Amino acid sequence: MDDKNAYQEKMNAKLDEWKADIDKLQAKARQAQADAQIEYKDQIDELKKRRDKMEKELEQMQAASAEAWKDFKDGADKAWDAMADAMKNAWNRFG
Numbered sequence: 419m420d421d422k423n424a425y426q427e428k429m430n431a432k433l434d435e436w437k438a439d440i441d442k443l444q445a446k447a448r449q450a451q452a453d454a455q456i457e458y459k460d461q462i463d464e465l466k467k468r469r470d471k472m473e474k475e476l477e478q479m480q481a482a483s484a485e486a487w488k489d490f491k492d493g494a495d496k497a498w499d500a501m502a503d504a505m506k507n508a509w510n511r512f513g
Contacts, residue, residue: 429476436465436505439505440466465505468504475497479494
């Protein structure tokens with residue numbers, strides 16, 4: 419497996435993990451008090467936006483040539499790190 423495919427597999431697995439984490443946060447939000455539900459909803463909406471952006475980045479990377487994908491990778495790594503931090507913060511805040 420080449421570097422591009424391995425990276426894409428890794429990112430797809432991480433997206434699946436984040437989708438599951440967001441689902442878990444939504445379940446917690448449904449159990450929370452009304453005022454906390456608003457906070458959960460705002461946080462979850464932000465996480466979904468970030469996740470959707472990551473999916474689009476991955477799609478662009480998949481369509482890129484073997485050489486161009488490395489340029490995408492550098493920017494995507496930073497965005498993935500930001501998403502990971504946002505997920506961690508959400509779990510710390512609501513978990």
